[in-house]
Amino acid sequence: MAANEIDGARYTRVAMWLHWxxxxxxxxxxxxxxxxxxLPRGFFVWHISSGITxxxxxxxxxLWRLTHRPPPLLPMRKAEATAAHIIHFLLYAAMVLLPLTGWAMISANPPIGSPGAAYARHQAIANAAAQGQLAPPPRKATMVWNLIKLPMIGPINEIGRAPSALAKQNKLHERLERLHMLGGWTMLLLLLIHVGGAMKHQFADREPELQRMGFRRPARRFIRQEQK
Structure with a gap:
């Protein structure tokens, strides 16, 4: 691959920043x-904010990808190219669906200030007292980076407005929690495949895969002039 071809196979700086x-x-x-x-309890504190981000x-x-054509794939077998496209699609889907399931899970609580919230709070205090524990703090609005109030997903949040519907909302919360956890493990698997493929192209195939998404020009050892 010639030097100018390598430069043409790199992503834009905006795409690089978004990627990393x-x-x-x-x-x-x-x-x-x-x-x-x-992990330490405080390590989780920014999980929701990071997910919404x-x-x-x-x-x-x-939107950037739809308006800016991505560079072509590096030389590889057709099966590898097909697998790369599938993994990329699944990663995009996971990056949308995983935060959405988390958002839905947060929303699967009774609206703050509603009769359902008051009843749930009363139950939480009673359960804590029965177990000899301190009462949990009142539930507050969810903030993103302590700057923006995260709106709840209305249809899910409103299920628990009445105390009589709390059991239904709790079951939904449990299902969403399981789905969110499954999504996390799926995302991890996709990332391992994605990173493994990149390492294979970089070190086994000797192609400048990492340089395509890097801010520096490709190292000289990857710039192989075409034979004349």
Whole structure:
């Protein structure tokens, strides 16, 4: 591949920034979510904010991709190219669906100030007292980066407005929690395949795969002049 061809196979700077910002947020969310039981309690504090940020950045990235043609894939077998397209599509889907299921899970609580919320609070205090524990703090509005109030998904949130519907909302919350956890493990699997493929092209095939999404020009060892 000639030097000018390598430059032509690189992503735009906007795409690079979006890629790495989303990657950092995804790795943090996977770690803070999947490893929550064994990590310090404070490590999870930005999980929701990071998830909503992933959703927003992914929307921007999709719009950018639709309006800016991505560079062609590096030389590879047809089967590998097909697999790369499938994995990329699934990653985009996961970056949308995983934050949405988390958002839905947060929304699966009674509206703050509603009779359902008051009843749920009373139950929580009674359960804590029965177990000899301190009463949990009152539920507050969910904030994104302590700056923006996250609106609840109305149809899901409103289920628990009446105390009589709390059981139904709790079951929905449990289903969403299981779905969110399954999505997390699925995202991890997709990332392992994605990173493994990139490493294979970079080091086994000796193609400048990482340089396509890097801010620096490709290293000289990857610039192979075409034979004349």
């Amino acid at each position: 910002l989303i990657a950092l947020a995804v790795f943090y969310n996977l770690a803070s979510g999947l490893l929550r039981p064994v 992933i959703l927003a950045l992914t929307a921007v990235r999709v």
